[in-house]
Amino acid sequence: MSLPSRRVVGVSAIAMAAVVAAVALPLFQPWRLFTDKVVDESLPGAPGVSMTSSSPVPPTVSGDRTSTPAPPTPKPATTKPSQPAEPERLAAGRLISHEHETQGSVAIFRLPDGSRVLRLENLDTSDGPDLKVWLTNAPVLEGRAGWHVFDDGRYRNLGDLKGNHGNQNYVIPTDVELADFTSVTIWCDRFNVSFGAADLSKT
Template sequence: MGRVRRASSRPVGVVALVLTVVVAVAGLYWFQPWKLWQDETVEEALPGVEAPATPTTGPAEDATPSASTPSASPSTQPSEPPSSPQTLAGGELISHEHTTTGSVRLLRLPDGSHIVRLENLDTSNGPDLRVWLTDAPVKEGRAGWHVFDDGAYVSLGKLKGNKGDQNYRLPADVDPADFTSVSIWCDRFDVSFGAAELGRT
């Protein structure tokens, strides 16, 4: 009587193991769960703030204006651009998918450029987080998690850290008056971690 040969299940087991490893690695890369326990703190100074000049005085006779040199009145002095950043709008961050606190300010710098500044930011870390300037309303709860890519938005770059004070420059061709909110946006999963309404000052 001939011997019956049974097909080995080893190749099937090897393929299943390889597929399991591939799926696990892809899942780790996609979700990056370890970031939830990693904090990145960034502390950036407010740009465009100049230290006050130290007044210098010469000899006593130079400190007193001569009678023949009238001092300029305030109405005749030329106007100068502000020497410090001007706050145009601001608001407090609210939580969306992750607990998020801190404040946001939209600033015009002395050179005429604009930045969004995050102050005292505290949110969760995560994959592919961005700072978005948008025209979407800021809504509480799950209703506000996914609205920020429904209308106009500008990505100001990757979130530098999930904690601290940070500056994000607006492109020169972007009019800040067209936007009303800022979102900490997870671009990988299309969800807001937190957002702030920009109330005009």
């Protein structure tokens, strides 16, 4: 092959590689394997910590003599307000790894207002493109056998994964019948693969 021909082939190969890279990089987003996003949300409706002090009133000092203030006038007895309802845990499970190392726990709560949320706690997984949180009716299988089963049956998308680390809440729509779903997966919708999943057990 002559030198000019080799140059043409070389330029063509470089151009082809550039085209492949331009298509593949946005699709696969390989840099996301090295990025992290932490989202730390509290559970809605959980009781807060009271910051009211119960320390007694200190004595007052006048000159060189110490006097104790007169006791306060008794207030009429009042009925103690009832404590607000707390979130009720309906189901729970622990995440296992599928295509990517994944750890953490999953729970479904009914909040005091009647709404329901799916909560991921202490989540630790990889970042990736088009990650979703799904309720599904598929069995959770260990190993490669469990990577691709979750879109074979019924599933409900609860939204984009907010972060690959932390504690997060996902609202469950009112029309979802929890009895129809037995598992949760962190699902890569672009490549149809589970990063990690958990069986749900009623509590």
